[in-house]
Amino acid sequence: FTCTCHDGFHGNGPFCTDIDECSNSSLNGCHSNATCHNQPGSYNCTCKAGFTGDGKTCRDVKECLNSTLNQCHVNATCVDTPGSHHCSCVSGFSGSGEDCQDINECENKTDNCDSNANCTNNVGSFTCTCHDGFHGNGSFCTDIDECSNSSLNECHTNATCHNGPGSYNCTCKAGFTGDGKTCRDKNECTGKHVCPPNSNCTNTPGSYACICIAG
Incomplete structure (x- = not known):
């Protein structure tokens, strides 16, 4: 056998x-x-x-095609790898990919807002808004010259407008008194004036006139 x-x-x-x-x-x-x-x-x-x-x-196995097969956060991107997968937080978030937290760009000073703009944090992003008195897209802000156009300022017709960074101020012209937004004619004849003796003082808008007495 x-x-x-x-x-x-x-x-x-x-x-x-x-x-x-x-x-x-x-x-x-x-x-x-x-x-x-x-x-x-x-x-x-x-x-x-x-x-x-x-x-x-x-x-x-394509784990990224089935949310039950991966643990990626809702604010993360899933990338399939041979035999596994990888999670990475999308822009504006930080973390492991399985846990993603919003980045506060305004607190972390990672925004690109102009020095004359306000930063507002949004979920996953941020926005820049120019301060009052400036215009632009937030990343770049330029001073508005309010004095270049009377519709942009509240100065009185008898006041002078002075432009400044992000704002302006008004001062009444000589012969007028007020805060610049309201200017009243100053009556020079009621106070000290420079009319010589034997003349009468006559008030005029913003000024005065001296008229010699008859004779």
């Missing part, structure tokens, strides 16, 4: 030893992304984590 070792064993027949098919990839048909498990006289293959299939064929 003859003794022949079963498939999966080797030896002379009276003595048979299990062949470890997992010790050499040429002895098994497991996929490169599968794990080989040796058994007496045989073996089996199971796909590694992040892959799916029968072990002899393993396909990458």
Whole structure:
């Protein structure tokens, strides 16, 4: 009679030893992304984590296509990698990708607002708004010359407008008194004036006149 070792064993027949098919990839048909498990006289293959299939064929699992398969935050981007995935917070957020917190660009001074603008933090972003008296897109703000156009200032017709950074002020012209936004004619004849003796003082808008007495 003859003794022949079963498939999966080797030896002379009276003595048979299990062949470890997992010790050499040429002895098994497991996929490169599968794990080989040796058994007496045989073996089996199971796909590694992040892959799916029968072990002899393993396909990458696309975790990013199914929200239940990844732990990416709602404000993160999911990127598939072979056998796994990666989460990274989108612009305006910071964190691990599985947890993303809004970045306060206004507090962290990472905004690009002009020095003459206000920064307002938004979820994932920020906005820049020029201060009153300035115009521009917020990143660049230019002073408004209110004195260049009477519709831009409240100065009285008998006042002079003085432009300043982001604002202006009004001063009544000589011969008038007030806060610049309201100017009243000053009656020089009621106070000290420079009319000589033998003359009468006559008040005029913003000034006065000296008229010699008859004779």
